[in-house]
Amino acid sequence: MPLACRLLEFAAIPAALAIQEVPSSAPESGEVVLSMLAASVNPADLNVIEGTYGELPPLPSTIGNEGCGIISQIGSSVEGFTIGTPAIVLRAGTWTTEMRVSADDVIPLPVGIDPWQAAMLTVNPATAWRMMHDFTQLKSGDWIVQNAANSGVGRAVIQLAKALGFRTLNVVRRPELIDELQGIGADVVVLEDVDLRTEAVRLCGGEQPRLALNAVGGSSALNIANALAPGFPHVTYGAMGRQPLKIPNGLLIFKNISFRGFWLRRWREGASRQDIHDTYRVLSEFLVSGVLKTPVHRVFPLTQALEAVQEAALAGRTGKVLLDLVSCKTH
Numbered sequence: 427m428p429l430a431c432r433l434l435e436f437a438a439i440p441a442a443l444a445i446q447e448v449p450s451s452a453p454e455s456g457e458v459v460l461s462m463l464a465a466s467v468n469p470a471d472l473n474v475i476e477g478t479y480g481e482l483p484p485l486p487s488t489i490g491n492e493g494c495g496i497i498s499q500i501g502s503s504v505e506g507f508t509i510g511t512p513a514i515v516l517r518a519g520t521w522t523t524e525m526r527v528s529a530d531d532v533i534p535l536p537v538g539i540d541p542w543q544a545a546m547l548t549v550n551p552a553t554a555w556r557m558m559h560d561f562t563q564l565k566s567g568d569w570i571v572q573n574a575a576n577s578g579v580g581r582a583v584i585q586l587a588k589a590l591g592f593r594t595l596n597v598v599r600r601p602e603l604i605d606e607l608q609g610i611g612a613d614v615v616v617l618e619d620v621d622l623r624t625e626a627v628r629l630c631g632g633e634q635p636r637l638a639l640n641a642v643g644g645s646s647a648l649n650i651a652n653a654l655a656p657g658f659p660h661v662t663y664g665a666m667g668r669q670p671l672k673i674p675n676g677l678l679i680f681k682n683i684s685f686r687g688f689w690l691r692r693w694r695e696g697a698s699r700q701d702i703h704d705t706y707r708v709l710s711e712f713l714v715s716g717v718l719k720t721p722v723h724r725v726f727p728l729t730q731a732l733e734a735v736q737e738a739a740l741a742g743r744t745g746k747v748l749l750d751l752v753s754c755k756t757h
């Protein structure tokens with residue numbers, strides 16, 4: 427029987443999780459079954475566990491917002507899928523050894539793709555990619571300013587920006603990250619206490635960023651807003667600092683900065699199937715070519731999902747916490 431990590435109630439971490447056997451069932455028409463390989467533990471998963479996320483599942487529920495598997499069964503009237511193909515799934519409930527889903531929610535990937543990296547492709551690189559394309563038209567050489575630059579999204583922004591010819595001004599909270607992020611292509615990396623209102627133009631060689639990406643909130647969000655060129659967008663997609671953003675009137679009146687928000691789930695709901703596939707095709711090519719690479723902090727078997735969640739909630743991680751969905755399979 428497949429195993430799944432079920433959330434029993436919304437509660438602070440340590441979470442109310444249980445590893446349970448769940449029934450296996452053959453795919454119905456239009457569905458496929460994935461034999462799951464790996465899944466990531468993201469801040470959004472912690473927010474779901476705590477009951478603070480933007481959309482919550484009915485309980486009890488198998489949780490997990492992204493993961494990678496192998497297509498193991500194909501239902502009738504499904505075309506274009508091959509058994510044995512690796513794939514990511516655009517549906518919640520990935521912390522399980524087996525998933526039965528609509529074929530519309532499955533994106534096949536190139537054979538041979540690294541399943542660990544693929545398990546981190548759905549959410550963060552797609553968020554980075556969409557934010558870099560959907561709010562303003564950047565041209566080669568333009569600057570992007572971002573905080574939480576060491577996050578999964580932040581690193582994807584750095585790597586994709588490099589590949590596209592954009593430049594990045596990155597804010598981090600730990601000095602040991604400066605060299606590391608420069609090593610993956612960051613143009614400039616500064617600590618949170620650098621005042622970007624006075625320093626951004628110098629740091630960007632006389633220019634001002636044309637896109638600000640905020641995953642922190644509070645004073646950090648304001649700091650990157652102050653770096654922006656007049657008329658350009660500031661996009662909030664995360665709230666790691668759990669502080670609201672206070673916007674000084676002058677940023678609206680005199681600089682005409684537009685304050686926007688981004689949620690990948692909302693983008694997927696509004697995007698055409700073609701747009702979704704195109705986005706993940708480009709990103710999987712970047713993954714295969716090595717442009718996109720996310721460091722892994724630690725891997726836990728699914729049976730230790732609770733420990734994985736606790737580890738993911740700690741500060742100072744060196745990368746993502748992943749769940750190995752293969753090692754606990756019973757055959």
Ligand SMILES: NC(=O)c1ccc[n+]([C@@H]2O[C@H](COP(=O)([O-])OP(=O)(O)OC[C@H]3O[C@@H](n4cnc5c(N)ncnc54)[C@H](OP(=O)(O)O)[C@@H]3O)[C@@H](O)[C@H]2O)c1
Pocket residue numbers: 468469470549550553574575576577578579580599600641642662663664665666667668688689690691741742743745746
């Ligand atoms: N809106 C969307 O569709 C969407 C999609 C993806 C992600 N997100 C959000 O984006 C954020 C980042 O996600 P992720 O998966 O990329 O993160 P991650 O890889 O787990 O990394 C978390 C990052 O947040 C930083 N951080 C944590 N607490 C902080 C604080 N109090 N002040 C400043 N920085 C802090 C960490 O800094 P250190 O490196 O120093 O530890 C780390 O860089 C989360 O809020 C997540 O929910 C939103």
